[in-house]
Amino acid sequence: DQQVKQNSPSLSVQEGRISILNCDYTNSMFDYFLWYxxxxxxxxxxxxxxxxxxxxxxxxxxxxxxxxxxKHLSLxxxxxxxxxxxxYFCAAKDRNDMRFGAGTRLTVxx
Amino acid sequence: NxxxxxxxxxxxxxxxxxMTLQCAQDMNHNSMYWYRQDPGMGLRLIYYSASEGTTxxxxxxxxxxVSRLNKREFSLRLESAAxxxxxxxxCAIKGLGTGELFFGEGSRLTVL
Numbered sequence: 001d002q003q004v005k006q007n008s009p010s011l012s013v014q015e016g017r018i019s020i021l022n023c024d025y026t027n028s029m030f031d032y033f034l035w036y037x038x039x040x041x042x043x044x045x046x047x048x049x050x051x052x053x054x055x056x057x058x059x060x061x062x063x064x065x066x067x068x069x070x071k072h073l074s075l076x077x078x079x080x081x082x083x084x085x086x087x088y089f090c091a092a093k094d095r096n097d098m099r100f101g102a103g104t105r106l107t108v109x110x
Numbered sequence: 111n112x113x114x115x116x117x118x119x120x121x122x123x124x125x126x127x128x129m130t131l132q133c134a135q136d137m138n139h140n141s142m143y144w145y146r147q148d149p150g151m152g153l154r155l156i157y158y159s160a161s162e163g164t165t166x167x168x169x170x171x172x173x174x175x176v177s178r179l180n181k182r183e184f185s186l187r188l189e190s191a192a193x194x195x196x197x198x199x200x201c202a203i204k205g206l207g208t209g210e211l212f213f214g215e216g217s218r219l220t221v222l
Contacts, residue, residue, distance in 0.1 A: 004152070009150070032209065036211075042215055042216070043200055043202075043213030043214050043215050043216050044153070044211075044213050046205075046210040046212070049210060089152060091153075093209060098143075098209075098211065100152040100154070101152050102150050102151055103152055
């Protein structure tokens with residue numbers, strides 16, 4: 001029962017272009033959404049989040065968009081940099097329960 | 111990953127052997143978690159502890175036990191390891207603000 005889905009296992013973009021990572025969820029009780037970034041041999045690190053009462057949150061090059069009616073969120077990275085190459089996990093939170101998607105491997109080519 | 115320390119970082123076990131993964135935090139947070147990461151499955155919650163002395167099952171608790179003896183430490187035990195438990199295990203603590211998790215560096219376990 002995957003309540004959080006990232007349907008694209010991988011994404012490749014050119015340096016300087018926009019990266020768009022997508023995430024869908026099924027549980028309407030989720031009230032907080034997060035993106036984590038993971039480099040090889042390291043633990044995931046928190047990147048950006050959004051509350052269910054908002055539809056957009058921006059932090060530098062990173063913007064998260066939330067469409068509650070579609071149960072969909074996306075992470076935009078612009079401009080993309082080679083150092084952004086990593087696995088990105090979408091997560092959704094409901095009180096004590098935080099569910100993660102399977103991850104999308106982003107490769108930014110110089 | 112500062113603040114959350116996991117040991118060991120790597121371990122190879124034979125089927126049926128037991129072992130304990132240790133996690134310690136120096137951030138004085140209440141909630142601690144154990145996740146496993148498998149290809150195509152993302153991070154799945156095994157057990158969590160909302161405070162010292164309490165533990166609760168997560169999404170995939172079968173085959174595991176946990177212990178939260180004090181606020182600082184949260185251990186994960188495999189009593190009789192199985193090949194299906196080959197995975198990367200992450201300990202995490204919950205931030206005091208909006209609830210984001212801070213993860214350790216992970217423990218890679220292989221069960222032969």
